[in-house]
Amino acid sequence: ANRPVSGCALIKNESLVTVTGLPDRPGTSWKLFSRIAERNATVDMIVQNVGEQGKADISFTVMSKDLPATLEAVEEVARELGASGFYHEDTVAKVSVVGLGMAQQSGVAAKMFRELANAGINILMITTSEIKISALVSRELGEEALRVVHRAFELDRPVEPSVEE
Amino acid sequence: ANRPVSGCALIKNESLVTVTGLPDRPGTSWKLFSRIAERNATVDMIVQNVGEQGKADISFTVMSKDLPATLEAVEEVARELGASGFYHEDTVAKVSVVGLGMAQQSGVAAKMFRELANAGINILMITTSEIKISALVSRELGEEALRVVHRAFELDRPVEPSVEE
Ligand SMILES: C[C@@H](O)[C@H](N)C(=O)O
Numbered sequence: 001a002n003r004p005v006s007g008c009a010l011i012k013n014e015s016l017v018t019v020t021g022l023p024d025r026p027g028t029s030w031k032l033f034s035r036i037a038e039r040n041a042t043v044d045m046i047v048q049n050v051g052e053q054g055k056a057d058i059s060f061t062v063m064s065k066d067l068p069a070t071l072e073a074v075e076e077v078a079r080e081l082g083a084s085g086f087y088h089e090d091t092v093a094k095v096s097v098v099g100l101g102m103a104q105q106s107g108v109a110a111k112m113f114r115e116l117a118n119a120g121i122n123i124l125m126i127t128t129s130e131i132k133i134s135a136l137v138s139r140e141l142g143e144e145a146l147r148v149v150h151r152a153f154e155l156d157r158p159v160e161p162s163v164e165e
Numbered sequence: 166a167n168r169p170v171s172g173c174a175l176i177k178n179e180s181l182v183t184v185t186g187l188p189d190r191p192g193t194s195w196k197l198f199s200r201i202a203e204r205n206a207t208v209d210m211i212v213q214n215v216g217e218q219g220k221a222d223i224s225f226t227v228m229s230k231d232l233p234a235t236l237e238a239v240e241e242v243a244r245e246l247g248a249s250g251f252y253h254e255d256t257v258a259k260v261s262v263v264g265l266g267m268a269q270q271s272g273v274a275a276k277m278f279r280e281l282a283n284a285g286i287n288i289l290m291i292t293t294s295e296i297k298i299s300a301l302v303s304r305e306l307g308e309e310a311l312r313v314v315h316r317a318f319e320l321d322r323p324v325e326p327s328v329e330e
């Protein structure tokens with residue numbers, strides 16, 4: 001059967017960094033991520049929503065082990081660009097569903113979000129591509145989030161549920 | 166050679182919808198996307214950054230042809246949930262790079278953002294997955310954005326550069 005979702009996964013060893021009030025002009029993202037790349041920190045999710053009044057917030061996740069180096073880079077860039085501030089959240093987990101047949105993504109997304117809502121799990125951040133939907137939730141709810149999503153999409157075996165510690 | 170980026174693409178027939186000040190509690194995302202799915206609108210990118218003071222903004226793109234039905238759904242949900250408001254932007258384009266070897270994504274992201282910055286192209290929204298980085302730019306800069314990214318990653322032929330009108 002051409003199930004829209006072929007697997008799901010949970011990543012628990014990431015930290016979330018948010019930089020607020022960045023100048024919304026060309027060069028900002030380059031400066032931020034090149035400085036982080038120079039310190040060999042591996043960035044996973046990057047999320048920027050549309051800015052307002054010339055300012056934008058950018059959030060991203062890194063491996064928790066790379067957090068100290070990342071925060072040094074972020075502090076420099078936030079100061080140089082005059083950002084409002086930055087903060088990090090260490091107890092997050094990313095739950096994702098993947099599937100090549102997700103063309104009608106709004107149906108799949110709605111279903112995933114329904115399961116998290118019914119389990120009382122708040123979604124902290126969302127990012128998608130054509131074949132994947134990822135939601136950031138608080139870490140202690142990660143296993144529960146994976147369980148309800150796994151059950152909803154009737155997946156007997158998740159795609160290597162990389163529950164990285 | 167194991168190039169981190171194997172292709173890039175441009176999508177020009179999307180509209181961006183942003184809903185601001187949504188209640189940041191379980192059920193909000195479900196309500197929004199299930200209502201949109203009921204109207205058979207195809208959602209592409211979904212972006213939510215972390216909220217503040219119990220409110221969060223959610224942006225997403227839909228095919229421009231699905232915009233009227235989408236805005237009806239959004240208006241209902243924004244009213245029912247007491248969102249601050251919503252707006253849409255019709256002249257956007259999504260430029261993406263794809264590559265299985267993107268594990269060190271911060272280096273690839275920094276390079277893509279550098280090219281857009283050097284061309285004076287502002288990034289309106291960012292979303293990523295393990296194998297894809299997408300940036301929303303204003304539509305009249307879409308072709309230029311594709312060109313500079315394509316050149317930077319030395320791609321002789323983009324992956325079906327689906328420049329959909
Ligand atoms: C906020 C940031 O993305 C900025 N708009 C840039 O282009 O770099």
Ligand SMILES: C[C@@H](O)[C@H](N)C(=O)O
Pocket residue numbers: 113121122123124187188189190191192193194195213221
């Ligand atoms: C803002 C929205 O994502 C909300 N946190 C939810 O879980 O649905």
